[in-house]
Amino acid sequence: MINFTVGPVQSDEKVLEIGSKNVPYFRTPEFSEIMLENERIMKKLTFASENDRVVFITGSGTASMEAAIMNVFTQNDKVLVINGGSFGQRFAEMCEIHDIPYTEIKLQTGKTIDEELLKKYDNQGYTGFLVNIHETSTGVYYNLNIISDFCKRNNIFLVVDAISSFLADSFNMTELGVDVMITGSQKALACPPGISIIILSEKAINRVMNNNVKSMYFDLKLALKNGERGQTPFTPAVGILLQIHERLKQIEKNGGIAVEQKKISKLANDFRNRIKDLPLDICSESLSNAVTPLSTRNCSAYNIFTTLKDEYGIWICPNGGDLKDKVFRVGHIGNLTINDNIKLSDALHDLFKKGILK
Ligand SMILES: *Cc1c(COP(=O)(O)O)cnc(C)c1O
Numbered sequence: 001m002i003n004f005t006v007g008p009v010q011s012d013e014k015v016l017e018i019g020s021k022n023v024p025y026f027r028t029p030e031f032s033e034i035m036l037e038n039e040r041i042m043k044k045l046t047f048a049s050e051n052d053r054v055v056f057i058t059g060s061g062t063a064s065m066e067a068a069i070m071n072v073f074t075q076n077d078k079v080l081v082i083n084g085g086s087f088g089q090r091f092a093e094m095c096e097i098h099d100i101p102y103t104e105i106k107l108q109t110g111k112t113i114d115e116e117l118l119k120k121y122d123n124q125g126y127t128g129f130l131v132n133i134h135e136t137s138t139g140v141y142y143n144l145n146i147i148s149d150f151c152k153r154n155n156i157f158l159v160v161d162a163i164s165s166f167l168a169d170s171f172n173m174t175e176l177g178v179d180v181m182i183t184g185s186q187k188a189l190a191c192p193p194g195i196s197i198i199i200l201s202e203k204a205i206n207r208v209m210n211n212n213v214k215s216m217y218f219d220l221k222l223a224l225k226n227g228e229r230g231q232t233p234f235t236p237a238v239g240i241l242l243q244i245h246e247r248l249k250q251i252e253k254n255g256g257i258a259v260e261q262k263k264i265s266k267l268a269n270d271f272r273n274r275i276k277d278l279p280l281d282i283c284s285e286s287l288s289n290a291v292t293p294l295s296t297r298n299c300s301a302y303n304i305f306t307t308l309k310d311e312y313g314i315w316i317c318p319n320g321g322d323l324k325d326k327v328f329r330v331g332h333i334g335n336l337t338i339n340d341n342i343k344l345s346d347a348l349h350d351l352f353k354k355g356i357l358k
Contacts, residue, residue, distance in 0.1 A: 001309075001313050001314065001315055001342065002313065002314045002315070002336075002343060003095065003315045003331075003334060003336075004314065004315060004316045004317070004330045004331050004332075004336070004340075004344060005315050005316065005317040005329075005331050006122055006136055006164055006187065006290065006291055006317050006329060006331040006333065007164070007184075007186040007187045007193065007331070007333075007334075008109055008186040008187065008192060008193050008338075008354075009187065009188075009190050009331060009333050009334025009335070010190065010334040010335040010336060011190050011191060011192070011243070011334070011335060012190070012247075012250075012335045014250070015190065015191055015243045015247055017243050017245055018239065018246055019192065019222060019239060019243060020242045021239075023238045023239045024112075024238065024242075026231075026235070026236070026238045027231070028061075028174035028204065031231075031238070032229055032230030032231055032232070033230060034230070034241070034242065034245050035056070035227070035230035035231065035232075035241065035246065036230040037058065037155050037248075037249075038054070038241065038244060038245050038248060039053070039227070039230075041248040041249065041251075041252055042054045042197060042199065042248065043199070044252070044257075045166075045167070045248070045251065045252075045256070045257045046166070046171060046172075046173045046181055046199055046315075047171070047172040047173050047175065048173045048174065048181075048199050048201075049172050049173070049174045049201065049202070050262050051202045051205075052173065052199055052200060052201050052202065053169040053199070053200050053205055053224055054197060054198070054199050054200075054221045054227070055067075055197070055198045055199075055200065055220055055224065055227060056195055056196075056197055056223075056227075056232060056236060056241060057195070057196045057197070057198065057223070057299060058194060058195060058232070058234070058235075058236045058237045059162070059194075059195075059196055060184060060186075060193055060194065061163040061184035061187075061196045062090065062196075063182070063196055063218075064182045064184070064196035064197065064198045064307070065091065065094065065161055065182060066094050066098075066218065067198065067220060068159055068180050068182055068198055069091070069094045069095065069098055069100060069130070069159075070098055070213050070215060070218055071207070071208045071211055071213055071219070071220045072128075072159065072180060072200075072204055072207040072208060072211070073098070073100045073128055073157075073220070074100070074208075074211060075097075075099050075100065075101065076127075076160060077100055077101060077124065077127045077128045077157075077264070078102070078103070078126050078128070079095060079100055079101065079102040079127065079128035079129065079130055080102070080103055080105060080106065080111070080121055080126050080128070080129050080130070081095060081102050081103070081104050081130045082105050082107070082113060082129075082130070082132070082135075082142065082147075083104045083105060083106045083107065083130075084106075084107035084109075084112075084135045084138060084140050084142075084190060085109065085132075085135040085137035085138040085140070085280065085321070086137040086320070086321075087132040087135055087137055087161065087163075087219050088104075088107075088131075088132055088135055089135060091105050091130045091132065091161070093171065093231050094259050095130075096240065096306040099229065100128075100292040102130075103121075105121075106118075107140075109138050109283075109322075109323065110139075110140060110283050110284045110285060110293075111140065111285055112140055112141075112143065112284075112285045112286045113142055113143070113146065113147075114143075114146065115146050115149075115150075117309055118147070118150040119149070120213040121138055121154075122150070122153070122154060123154065126154060126156050127156060127157060128156060128157045128158075128159065128273060129147065129150075129156050129157070129158045129159065130159050130161075131144075131147055131158075131159070131160055131161065132161040132163070133160050133161065133162050133165050133169075133171075134162070134163075134164045134165035134168075134169065134288040134290060134291070135322075135335045136163070136290070136291060136329075137166040138283075138284060138293060138323075138327075139207070139283070139287060139288070139291045139293025139329055140284045140285065140286060141165070141169065141284070141286045141287055141288035142286070143286065144160070144171070144176055144230075145176070148175075148176040148177055148178070151177060152177050157179050157203065157204075157207070158177060158178050158179050158180070159178075159179060159180040160177075160178050160180065160181050160182070160278050161182045161184075162171065162174075162181050162182060162183050163182060163183050163184045163196070164288070164290050164291065164333070165186070165288050165290060166181075166187065166188055166189070167187075167188035167189065167251070167257065167260050167264065167333070168187075168188050168261065168264045168265075168288055168289040168290035168332070168333055169261065169289055169290070170255060170257075170261060173199060173201070177350040178201070179200070179201040179203050179204045180198060180200055180201070180204050181198070181199040181299070182197070182198050182199075183196065183197050184195065184196040184197065185197075185240055185243075185244055187290070187333055188260075188264065188290060188333040188334070189244060189247055189248075190247060190333065190334045190335055191240055191242065191243040191244050191247055192239075192240055194232050194237040194240045195236070195237050195240045195241060195244060198220070200220070200224075205224065206293040208220045208224065209221060213273060217234065226259060230254075232347070254321050261289065264289045264290065264332050264333060265289040266338075267332040267336055267337075267338065267341060268287075268289045268290075268292060268332040270338055270341050271330060271332060271341045271344070271345070272292055274341060274342070274345035274346060275294075275345060278348055278349065278352055278357065279296070279297045279298070279352070279357065279358055280294040280295070280296060280297075280348075280357075281294065281295050281297070282294060283343075290331060290332060290333050291317075291330065291332065292329065292330045292332070293327055293328075293329045294327065294328055294329070294330065295326050296325075296326060296327075296328075296357070297358065298358045299356065299357055299358050301319065301323075301324070301325055301326055301327050301328040302305050302318050302319075302324050302325050302328070303320065303325075304316070304328055304348075304351065304356070305317075305318040305328050307356060308344075308347055308348075308351075312343075312347040312350075314343065314344055314347055316328050316329065316330050316331075316344070317329040317330070317331060330344070
């Protein structure tokens with residue numbers, strides 16, 4: 001199978017090789033060193049500040065989204081949530097569950113935000129902002145500069161879910177004034193699912209330290225304390241952390257974030273050019289390099305997914321809910337090549353010739 005989904009995605013040989021081995025004991029100076037290096041490279045790739053900290057959570061991306069909310073917000077906050085799809089909706093539901101006062105900015109499918117829209121929320125006492133910078137469910141990529149300006153001028157604490165955008169799109173934690181950045185192992189990091197990562201600014205660490213979190217596993221105070229010596233409070237997904245280490249070191253060695261991002265944007269642009277003549281429409285106002293969301297005109301998008309899976313050995317990413325028959329997504333993250341793009345493009349053109357894609 002060739003995997004064009006948005007996670008889990010294809011890993012390279014070296015990462016796979018680590019996955020085939022026994023998991024080592026981890027309360028050792030050797031593992032601590034690996035973890036401290038993971039933290040160092042994560043900070044480098046996100047342009048975090050010297051005193052920012054990185055926490056590795058064993059749990060999928062949603063675990064880190066929830067941990068972030070529980071640790072940096074309280075009932076005294078007033079949070080703005082961008083809700084443009086199922087991941088924005090998830091943030092809103094988490095605020096609900098944890099009694100964090102919030103206002104949703106609900107967007108129509110495929111629509112982004114602009115300065116005018118945010119201006120309406122100036123000087124209204126908001127203290128926090130939650131956004132999935134790439135709303136993976138619809139493929140909309142919001143403009144982080146606009147959000148950053150809004151948060152800076154209103155002195156708002158900014159939490160960015162960059163789970164599917166990290167490594168695919170440019171991101172500078174310090175320049176943008178991002179207080180919490182979240183990502184995960186199974187998107188562009190191209191490792192198995194199971195680890196999510198939270199980067200905390202000094203302001204965020206302060207909030208964590210002064211917050212009374214009613215949870216043991218998700219109290220980030222413990223994670224921060226243990227992290228000082230490269231450890232975690234509980235047994236982490238040790239194997240995946242070793243795979244992440246391999247991947248991070250590779251990215252660093254190959255020239256860093258710019259090179260990685262260029263590789264992904266090249267794959268995305270190549271694919272988008274190859275399918276221009278097909279009856280498929282890009283259905284987002286603004287795109288991340290990570291994903292191309294496509295709507296079909298006169299056929300079921302879900303049927304295209306099933307046919308590619310069963311007859312061509314290719315996974316694309318189907319949509320759920322209302323969009324199931326209208327939209328599918330093609331990911332450009334993970335260990336993919338231009339040759340893979342050619343195979344997918346050929347398969348789609350074949351479906352067009354057969355009258356299945358119309
Ligand atoms: C993948 C993803 C998540 C995390 O989902 P999990 O299934 O919990 O790993 C969260 N937000 C966005 C924007 C994502 O793309």
